[in-house]
Amino acid sequence: MKLKTIIYLIPLTLFSSILSSQTVLNDPEINKMVTEIKATNLENTVKKLVSFGTRHTLSDTKSKTRGIGAAQAWIKSEFDKYALESNGRLTSKIDYFTVKADGKRITVDSQLGNVMATLKGNDPQDNRILIVSGHLDSRVSDVMNITADAPGANDDGSGVAAMMELAKIISKRSYPCTIVFVAVTGEEQGLYGAKHLADTAKTEQWNILAMFNNDMIGNSLSNGTRLSDNTKVRVFSETIPYLETEDEAKMRKATNSDNDSPSRQLARYIKTTTEQYVPQLEVELVYRNDRFLRGGDHTPFSQNGFTAIRMCEMNENYDHQHQDLRTENGIKYGDLPEFMDFDYLRKTTASNLASLANLAWSPKVPKNVGIEVKELTNFSKLVWNAPEGKTPFGYQILIRSTSESQWQKAIFVTDTQAQIPYSKDNYFFAVQAIDKLGHPSLAVFPKPIR
Known part of the structure; x- marks a missing residue:
């Protein structure tokens, strides 16, 4: 269910004294940024990536026209062009690292x-820090075939093209926090690029607000079932954090917050923001870290304790994923641009942009969010502390029935506490800070205060 954000100004002890009510309007600057995304630009980027023949992780690094080395150099050169319009705020590099032979998919x-x-x-x-990624490497049927043409148009030229379009548009504006755009490598060989970046972030103690992994976001037609839908995109998010402590597990079980991990709150945020800013695109929240028994570049971030999600098209086409280029029984196999839906890619890119910009401009999250439980009452009293840094315009208390996956109501307050006529027995709550332009922080699930 789409969140209908209704603003109420609520005195702590008198809920019935409603001073005003209105629907939050879109930020015109985010609306403008969304219109700057062009399907033709995304198509041109994907075709350029395909032109390198193969981008296999272990392919040629010396050629200027073929292999992953040429693709890396081209992407960096594009980043450097974007930097010219960023007033010196955007910088680029190729972060090299060495992977030891693993006896599996890294032979040397x-x-x-x-x-x-x-x-x-x-x-x-x-x-x-916000991170948005797509993986640069590609493959064919044999993951160890480093010479065959592996166009990788959708997997994952789509994610890389989206990330580059975001970098171009977003870098023209300024934000209080830092945004990292990255084309990771080694995904098909074992998530090596993402693992290196996630491990670096943990070692250097990066304060990662959210990590967006875009992997296969440009196809709208499934094989076999022949389902065709360019109005939905999946967002995968972990249920129980990988690094959950024993005390955190006890709290989760006591409050029944299995469906309220930080990554799940990010997924809900993306759903609400997407359906607010991107016409004809609905986010499907998938309650698992990734597809069944499969993984992606967000996983190493989750494993290091960061808030991370994966965005992926609604219906995958396995005729055009991890396939040698060939035609059999009248079916053309291979991950080629001709099988992509670039207007769908435009919309999934817009979903990223609206969510990233909203978060980048948002206040920090409220601190010490709690719910009082010392009395039996049909009201619920929530309390919290203001976030660090700039004082927010106000706060939103989010409410949903225990059987609902998405927030159903938002109550606006200016104080750092509120008593509301919704029983904690029947509803889940969270609190987010919001600025005067309507940019909300991520939601924080309350802990009991005895």
């Missing part, structure tokens, strides 16, 4: 490289 010690562009935030007191 190999130097890999993630292509990164970092848009520095304008608030020196704000160390939050």
